[in-house]
Amino acid sequence: MRIEVNGSEREVTGPTLHAALAELGWSDARVATALNGAFVPKGVRRETLLKEGDRLEVLAPMQGG
Amino acid sequence: MMRDFYGVALDSPLMLGTAQYPSPAILEAAIRGAGASVVTVSLRREGGQGQAFWEIIKGLGVPILPNTAGCYSAKAAITTAQMAREVFETNWIKLEVIGHADTLQPDPFGLLEATESLAADGFEVFPYTTEDQVLAARLLQAGAKVLMPWGAPIGSGLGLNNRYGLRTLRAAFPDIPMVIDAGLGLPSHAAEAMELGFDAVLLNTAVAQAGDPVAMARAFALAVQAGALARAADPMAPRDMAQPSTPVIGKAWL
Numbered sequence: 500m501r502i503e504v505n506g507s508e509r510e511v512t513g514p515t516l517h518a519a520l521a522e523l524g525w526s527d528a529r530v531a532t533a534l535n536g537a538f539v540p541k542g543v544r545r546e547t548l549l550k551e552g553d554r555l556e557v558l559a560p561m562q563g564g
Numbered sequence: 565m566m567r568d569f570y571g572v573a574l575d576s577p578l579m580l581g582t583a584q585y586p587s588p589a590i591l592e593a594a595i596r597g598a599g600a601s602v603v604t605v606s607l608r609r610e611g612g613q614g615q616a617f618w619e620i621i622k623g624l625g626v627p628i629l630p631n632t633a634g635c636y637s638a639k640a641a642i643t644t645a646q647m648a649r650e651v652f653e654t655n656w657i658k659l660e661v662i663g664h665a666d667t668l669q670p671d672p673f674g675l676l677e678a679t680e681s682l683a684a685d686g687f688e689v690f691p692y693t694t695e696d697q698v699l700a701a702r703l704l705q706a707g708a709k710v711l712m713p714w715g716a717p718i719g720s721g722l723g724l725n726n727r728y729g730l731r732t733l734r735a736a737f738p739d740i741p742m743v744i745d746a747g748l749g750l751p752s753h754a755a756e757a758m759e760l761g762f763d764a765v766l767l768n769t770a771v772a773q774a775g776d777p778v779a780m781a782r783a784f785a786l787a788v789q790a791g792a793l794a795r796a797a798d799p800m801a802p803r804d805m806a807q808p809s810t811p812v813i814g815k816a817w818l
Contacts (some may be wrong), residue, residue, distance in 0.1 A: 536643065
């Protein structure tokens with residue numbers, strides 16, 4: 500299915516958010532996820548099913564003031 | 565006496581941001597050299613740099629204060645805070661809800677809404693606010709136990725823009741820990757904030773964009789120490805007219 504990941508179109512198999520993160524290379528990364536604007540805690544990524552057109556944000560630690 | 569921040573007593577009143585340094589090595593040297601007690605961080609789209617940055621920050625061994633920089637609505641700030649709590653493993657959040665792109669001044673209405681929601685959800689909120697006393701009271705009612713009034717707009721380096729307002733705010737809430745956040749450009753601004761009775765200062769650009777960030781961080785560390793000492797030493801009251809400090813009695817007739 501095609502979803503938007505951090506603003507770019509990506510093809511993923513899924514079907515879960517957990518599986519998609521593994522496909523995208525973020526299995527062990529320290530990241531937080533939001534799906535269609537809502538926070539998805541790490542603990543529920545395995546039960547979170549993706550669908551065509553979903554908007555996924557994968558955020559990581561960054562410099563800040 | 566230093567007020568604590570959600571139960572955490574800090575070794576130094578200097579909090580530093582981690583952005584805009586010339587290199588990660590200079591960032592680390594500046595923070596360590598100045599003995600900064602807290603570092604601020606953010607969350608951004610993972611582009612390959614995040615994991616290495618996390619290792620540096622973790623290695624500093626000081627409390628981490630994640631921000632919600634760049635959020636223009638309560639909803640965006642709340643979601644960012646939730647994500648930050650998971651990534652940085654802290655309930656602390658420097659809550660920024662920005663109201664205007666030119667001044668980066670807080671949106672008081674969004675800030676209040678987000679503070680209320682996050683405090684109810686177990687966050688320990690550090691709201692980035694103005695010197696407005698009414699807003700401060702509402703933020704405290706909403707569950708904030710720390711306030712972060714601005715000195716001047718973020719990144720401006722103008723210092724304390726409204727000394728009267730800041731002094732009034734300090735006096736109105738004597739038991740609330742307060743951090744002057746944003747707008748400081750020089751160590752003298754930081755010393756002044758401490759002299760006014762604030763508990764800490766948070767700055768980033770003034771150090772990171774200095775020609776020598778490590779030396780400037782050290783200068784700020786000395787300035788906050790001087791300011792805090794001065795505050796504790798009970799400064800004299802200013803007066804309009806001169807008064808000789810040298811004794812008048814015993815002056816020669818010449």
